[in-house]
Amino acid sequence: KPFTNVVVDDAGKAGAVILANYTKHFNTTYTISTDRYTYDDLAKTFSEALGREIKYVRIPYEAAKQAFLKFGMMEWQVDGLLEIFKLIDNDSPLTNNPDLSVYKTLTGEEPTSMKSWVSKYAGAF
Numbered sequence: 001k002p003f004t005n006v007v008v009d010d011a012g013k014a015g016a017v018i019l020a021n022y023t024k025h026f027n028t029t030y031t032i033s034t035d036r037y038t039y040d041d042l043a044k045t046f047s048e049a050l051g052r053e054i055k056y057v058r059i060p061y062e063a064a065k066q067a068f069l070k071f072g073m074m075e076w077q078v079d080g081l082l083e084i085f086k087l088i089d090n091d092s093p094l095t096n097n098p099d100l101s102v103y104k105t106l107t108g109e110e111p112t113s114m115k116s117w118v119s120k121y122a123g124a125f
Contacts, residue, residue, distance in 0.1 A: 003088045004033035004097040007112040014106050033097040034111030045115050049122040061085070 014032050018025045037045070039056040046054040061082050068078040087095040103111040
């Protein structure tokens, strides 16, 4: 299922624009999403950037929780992450924002695509 996300760099730029002219944005809520993709799209993007095949494999929530805990994540963090996964699975508008124009409207710039972000940070993976 498709979902939307925001690149942290883009969130920072949008925040800076808002704070630079805070009176204009007072009492306004923005939902900033910069790209829409599926987990399979994400695996393909990582495969291309890393030069090796990456596959998305769906696992049950409880198995995911145990794996994240074994990686050393705090339980409250894992529960929050699983909540996001469940929202995606249920096609929630909270994780599939239909309006991808807010970032460009605020900043005047095109948002960073997931492909660009993965390519930029491929060395970290």
